[in-house]
Amino acid sequence: MGDGALGSDHINYLILRYLQEAGHENAARALHQDWHRPQEFSDPEQLPFAPLVRQHELVHIIQDAIFHDQLLAKVSNNQRRFNLTTTQFPHRASDDRRSDPTQQHDFPLPPAKRSRKSNHHADPDSMQIDVTTQDQHQDQHQDQHHIHDRHDRPDLDQDQDQDQDQDEDRDPTPDTAEPDHLPTASSATQTDTKLKSKSETMYWALDQPDASIMHALWNPHLSHSTRLLTVGESLCRFYNLPHHSKNSLQRAHHTDVETMPKGSVITAACWHPSGRYATCALDSTRRLPGGGHESVRSMFDVTVQGTKRFYDLHGYLLQHSAIIVALRYNNSGTRLLSVSTNMKRGLVEIWDASQPATSLDPVAVKLFNQPVIDAVWASDDSIVVCGENRLDFYQIHDASMPNGTSANGDSFASTGTRNFALQYSHPTDKQWDKVRYDSVNAIVAATSSSDDHTILLAKTSPRWVPLPGFPTEGPASKRATAMAFQPVDTANDATHTSPRRLAVTHDSGLVRVYRVAPNLCETLHEFTMGPHEAALALSWSPTGSCLAVASEEAVKIWDLNTGSVPLLTWRAAATHWYQGDENNLPNGDETGDEPSLNWDAEGKRLVFAVGRKMAAIRLLLPSTNTSLANDDSSVVD
Numbered sequence: 111m112g113d114g115a116l117g118s119d120h121i122n123y124l125i126l127r128y129l130q131e132a133g134h135e136n137a138a139r140a141l142h143q144d145w146h147r148p149q150e151f152s153d154p155e156q157l158p159f160a161p162l163v164r165q166h167e168l169v170h171i172i173q174d175a176i177f178h179d180q181l182l183a184k185v186s187n188n189q190r191r192f193n194l195t196t197t198q199f200p201h202r203a204s205d206d207r208r209s210d211p212t213q214q215h216d217f218p219l220p221p222a223k224r225s226r227k228s229n230h231h232a233d234p235d236s237m238q239i240d241v242t243t244q245d246q247h248q249d250q251h252q253d254q255h256h257i258h259d260r261h262d263r264p265d266l267d268q269d270q271d272q273d274q275d276q277d278e279d280r281d282p283t284p285d286t287a288e289p290d291h292l293p294t295a296s297s298a299t300q301t302d303t304k305l306k307s308k309s310e311t312m313y314w315a316l317d318q319p320d321a322s323i324m325h326a327l328w329n330p331h332l333s334h335s336t337r338l339l340t341v342g343e344s345l346c347r348f349y350n351l352p353h354h355s356k357n358s359l360q361r362a363h364h365t366d367v368e369t370m371p372k373g374s375v376i377t378a379a380c381w382h383p384s385g386r387y388a389t390c391a392l393d394s395t396r397r398l399p400g401g402g403h404e405s406v407r408s409m410f411d412v413t414v415q416g417t418k419r420f421y422d423l424h425g426y427l428l429q430h431s432a433i434i435v436a437l438r439y440n441n442s443g444t445r446l447l448s449v450s451t452n453m454k455r456g457l458v459e460i461w462d463a464s465q466p467a468t469s470l471d472p473v474a475v476k477l478f479n480q481p482v483i484d485a486v487w488a489s490d491d492s493i494v495v496c497g498e499n500r501l502d503f504y505q506i507h508d509a510s511m512p513n514g515t516s517a518n519g520d521s522f523a524s525t526g527t528r529n530f531a532l533q534y535s536h537p538t539d540k541q542w543d544k545v546r547y548d549s550v551n552a553i554v555a556a557t558s559s560s561d562d563h564t565i566l567l568a569k570t571s572p573r574w575v576p577l578p579g580f581p582t583e584g585p586a587s588k589r590a591t592a593m594a595f596q597p598v599d600t601a602n603d604a605t606h607t608s609p610r611r612l613a614v615t616h617d618s619g620l621v622r623v624y625r626v627a628p629n630l631c632e633t634l635h636e637f638t639m640g641p642h643e644a645a646l647a648l649s650w651s652p653t654g655s656c657l658a659v660a661s662e663e664a665v666k667i668w669d670l671n672t673g674s675v676p677l678l679t680w681r682a683a684a685t686h687w688y689q690g691d692e693n694n695l696p697n698g699d700e701t702g703d704e705p706s707l708n709w710d711a712e713g714k715r716l717v718f719a720v721g722r723k724m725a726a727i728r729l730l731l732p733s734t735n736t737s738l739a740n741d742d743s744s745v746v747d
Contacts, residue, residue: 119147123154124168131166131640133679165640309680312351312726313687321345322703324376326719328710331385335711337414338726339388340719341376346390348414351726353714367412368392377433382463383443387413391434391448405431409448422471424459428452439463440487441549445506447493449485456482456497460506460528474506474528486547488554492533496542496556501567503533503574534574536567548595548610551628553577555612557590564590564614568628579631580624589617591646596654611670613657615645621659623670635674639666647707649716658716660707663687665718665727680727687723 116124122145129138142154151157164170176192183190316323324342329335338349346368368376374394381388389411395403411419428450436449444464450457456478461470482497491506506528540558547554554567554574566577596611609627611634616622621637639645639661647660656677658667667678703721710716716727 119151119157120159122147123157123160123163124171126154127163128166128168135675161641164642308730309678310728310730311680311683312728313683314724316345316722316724318344318722320372322721323706323719323724324704325379326706326717326724327379327381327388327708328715328717329385330381330383330711332711334385337385338717339379339381340724341379341390343375344370344372346370346376346392346412350414351715353728365414365416367414367416368410371395378435378437378448380437380439382411383439383441387411387417387419389437389439389446391437393433407432407434407450409434409437419467420469421461422469423450424457424472424475427475427477428455428457432457436484438485438487440490442490444490445487447485447487449482449495451481451483451497453481455479456495458482458485458493458495458530462527474530476504476530481541483541483543484545486545488547488552489549494545494547494554496545498541499539501536501538501542501545501554501556501565503535505531505533507531534572536574544590544593546593546595546612548612548626550598550608550610551626553595553610553612553626553628555593555595555614557593557614559589559591562589564593566612566626566631577626577631578629580626591615591617591644592648594648594650596650597652599653611654613648613650613659615648615659617644617646619643619645619661621645621648621657623657635668635670637666637668637674637676639664647705649707649709651709651713652711653713656713658707658709660705660718662703662705662720665707665716667716667729678729682718682723682725687725 122141126138126141126145129135129141145154147154147157154160176194179190179192182188320343322343323340323345325340327339329337329339336351336353338351340347340349347364347366349364368390370392371394374392376390377393378391379388389409391409392407394406394408396406398404407423409421409423429452432450432452434448434450437446439446444462446461446463448459448461450459458476458478459472460474462473478495478497478500480498480500482495482500484497485493485495488494488503493504493506495502495504508528540561540563542556543559545554545556552569555564556567557564564581566580567574568577592613592615594613596613609625609630612624612626614622614624619639619641621635621639622633623635623637625632625634637659639659643661643664645659645661649658650656651658655671656667656669658665660666663682665678665680666676667680668674669677706717706719708717714729716729718725718727
């Protein structure tokens with residue numbers, strides 16, 4: 111074998127990966143068992159070359175070989191050695207001898223066409239196979255163009271119904287203002303029972319070239335579950351997306367609720383628990399008479415009908431370039447907290463959300479001497495604040511002290527009704543970026559991306575102590591990217607201290623689900639998005655039984671009640687996701703956009719957004735699997 115030749119282990123591993131990515135789980139298991147390899151490589155992922163294998167590598171190798179054969183035939187003026195991708199298919203005689211090569215096959219297939227993402231080619235069209243042949247038959251096979259999607263999306267089930275409407279995969283206009291309904295069948299990995307979960311996907315791109323999505327949030331109330339809030343750079347918009355439609359070209363209506371000045375951005379947003387309105391924080395600039403610019407910060411409530419209510423912010427306390435980084439309502443919806451920072455100091459403000467006034471003043475304000483990056487409600491009148499060298503617990507109660515300085519040197523101010531009382535400050539020297547709270551078992555989770563550190567604290571009055579059994583030090587090069595406790599299912603949570611699930615995603619693609627209680631922490635599941643594919647966002651289904659995790663172009667859903675096999679693997683079709691959008695390039699270029707992933711109130715749809723691209727993914731579940739929806743999934747059309 112010459113230098114660079116592949117051995118049997120290379121071939122077997124490439125085939126194994128192809129079978130797994132294509133959803134042929136039974137065949138992958140059989141190959142895994144029959145493959146004789148050294149004992150130290152009982153797990154094929156431990157093979158030295160395994161980390162170098164990119165996604166869909168076998169398909170890419172074959173594509174490159176065919177392309178090389180085409181170029182070689184052209185240069186040497188000889189016939190091609192492999193004619194699999196042309197329409198010239200010689201008949202095979204009964205004695206296995208080939209007949210006249212000029213004879214055409216009775217049923218020529220359209221030539222393969224792929225949008226190459228993993229290979230680093232400057233021009234993705236240069237990898238197109240048999241361009242001349244394709245041009246000759248383009249009109250003849252227009253209604254079959256969806257075949258090439260299967261090369262780009264190996265998670266599509268190869269045995270799906272042959273009579274599926276071929277207009278389903280029609281390419282949308284890249285930058286249309288309204289989404290097209292484009293059903294695409296995505297199947298989960300095969301199981302022994304061969305129950306398949308599929309999806310319908312509605313793709314669309316924003317019609318504003320300077321807009322970019324930061325948050326896409328479904329309305330949390332069942333009666334308004336079709337409403338979608340999308341905010342970000344130069345964007346503040348409501349969509350009303352139908353549950354399902356038999357018309358593949360049906361449009362969804364949208365309303366721009368704010369005129370966004372150039373360079374402005376909605377830095378934080380959330381729905382009120384009632385679903386009647388959403389609250390947004392806007393950061394923009396104002397031109398000064400002398401020609402300079404000044405940062406302007408504002409916050410407002412807005413309804414789908416366009417009515418607004420503004421908040422009176424105390425941003426002057428932070429002075430330079432402060433932005434609001436978090437907005438959260440308490441469970442009852444009676445109070446709202448906002449977190450602002452200029453990366454030198456931090457500010458937390460509390461509002462009484464039950465007031466019907468047209469504008470609101472904060473009922474309590476606290477200024478911190480270090481940056482504050484996140485805060486979360488621990489109850490209707492207590493919060494947990496995190497930031498640089500800070501993980502503090504505060505009680506919000508009636509004002510009993512004059513404005514001044516607290517014991518730890520921070521300033522506080524009351525506007526007449528409430529103030530902050532420090533209950534406990536956890537000793538730390540790290541910068542905590544995210545904090546989450548489980549109200550069932552009174553457990554706090556916090557992550558530090560700069561230190562690859564995650565911590566769980568359980569309350570042992572009056573202190574909070576690290577939960578035993580939890581790995582506080584993050585795995586090497588596995589920075590935590592998202593974290594969330596499963597939502598409280600009031601209908602099924604029988605006891606107040608029942609064990610709960612905590613999901614943490616990492617930029618290595620690792621997804622861990624922990625089972626936690628006041629005196630318990632154990633790893634329940636460990637998943638992966640795929641080799642070299644970061645897990646960047648997560649969302650729990652409303653009942654807390656299923657977990658969805660997203661990378662920049664894929665979503666995996668696990669039903670945690672049935673095991674570790676993905677219930678659904680969805681990957682964005684390249685023809686819809688990348689076409690005509692410089693913010694989502696097909697050559698694997700880094701865009702820096704973090705995805706937004708959110709489950710609707712019914713537990714039947716996910717919204718997935720990156721850059722200017724959006725996809726509403728509707729799950730079509732097997733009739734025997736109802737764990738995602740609150741009602742019988744057989745009603746799904």
